[in-house]
Amino acid sequence: MFQQLDYSGEKTKDYELLIKQLDALSAGETNQIALLSNASALLNQFLDEVNWVGFYLSENEELVLGPFQGLPACIRIPFGKGVCGTAVSEKKTQRISDVHQFPGHIACDGATKSEIVIPVYHNNEIIGVLDIDSPVHDRFDAIDQECLENFVTVLEKHL
16 A cells, blocks of 8 residues: 655655556557556555545536446536536646535545546547545645646556
8 A cells, every 4th residue: 555655756756656557557458448447446556545536537518437446426527516527627637635615516425525636638638537535634735646647647648
């Protein structure tokens, strides 16, 4: 299990290893569901203090539940609603230290206290989001955000 580290660079190195694992595991695979399934499993194994890791996929102006690790989740989220829908409408990562302070937060799991959502692109269009929830306030920092955005960038080249 990943251990929360300081800013000495070890955390970044651990993420770099994770991203290399994703790249190697995804090489040659073209099935989107298989790729997203393994990506969510890798993140779930790597990250500590998370209670949900997965993807929502874009379909007809809403996000539809895709491959994930965790408890059952909301199946459909309209664009612009909640943290995930906001990430799509604003076309940028949402890093929320306290989801209960986020206007319009959609509570799929009442234990979730913080969240990070990163848009996933294919051919310059958002095809979904990576959503990671934590039962800990302020779980995700700037290093997590940068490294998870890099993780998504590597994933995108395989989609």
